[in-house]
Amino acid sequence: MGVLLRPTPDMGAWVVEMFTDRTCxxxxxxADSASAGARTAMPADPAQDDVTLPELDVEVASSDRGFGFEVTDLAPVIATLDQVLDxxxxxxxxxxxNVDLGRWTAPHAEDGWITIDGPVTNAATRIHDRTVELSHVHVAELRLKLVDFADALAVDDTSW
Structure with a gap:
């Protein structure tokens, strides 16, 4: 069992669980905006909650996987990685x-999602959360790639 770290305000909805050799x-x-008594009620417009997920290319054979997150989560993901690094x-x-470098591809944004391919140990999407597990040797490079990407987006707002 890992150690769940207290999230910082900059991390948004992201949290970190630390292990001796990896992080999740x-x-x-x-948070559900409906009151406790109305939990079984359907939203007035179900289409409001629809999110277009990025398509997975299952034909590409690779030992590396990646993960994706909403463009609006870029700064919180970087803050989450900062917490791991500290x-x-x-x-x-x-x-x-030794740090294992050169394993992450350049991130790209499409349809409101950022995806980056690399050495993800495990990834899962469930109803209440989405997780990605990384070896510690890959965290610093991932953060560097995302910071460079964020800097490029700040210069060219048309990428969003």
């Missing part, structure tokens, strides 16, 4: 091993 990033679903479990582990 989890995005919680937005954690004592990460610092202890990364001080004893």
């Amino acid at each position: 990033l989890r995005r919680r679903a937005p 954690d004592p479990l990460y610092l202890d582990y990364i001080g004893r091993v």
